């Protein structure tokens with residue numbers, strides 16, 4: 790297997806209260822909050838921590854993906870996003886090795902980046918987002 794130099798792009802955390810959750814990153818870790826607007830029914834506030842961003846995800850409604858996650862599992866890590874050099878190639882490799890994908894083809898995610906989600910059933914219970 791050739792090394793792809795994949796990196797962690799961001800960690801998405803589902804929070805019931807954005808202001809309360811932001812306080813730790815802003816006041817304790819000293820990171821600057823950046824409002825990223827809304828995506829997939831969630832309001833996102835992000836904090837840059839070195840190379841990695843932490844994204845706090847707050848659901849707009851109970852029947853949004855993050856709303857359902859909060860109801861089912863409570864606050865916590867919602868997904869981890871890995872950056873890969875070639876998303877199409879990575880998805881093809883996933884398919885060839887039998888991984889279950891949520892997105893069969895890349896779609897437009899945050900900031901116009903191409904992303905695809907993998908099903909947590911085939912990734913140890915963790916929702917994984919791939920981007921490039």
Ligand code: CO
Nearest residue numbers: 799801870918
């Ligand atoms: Co994400």
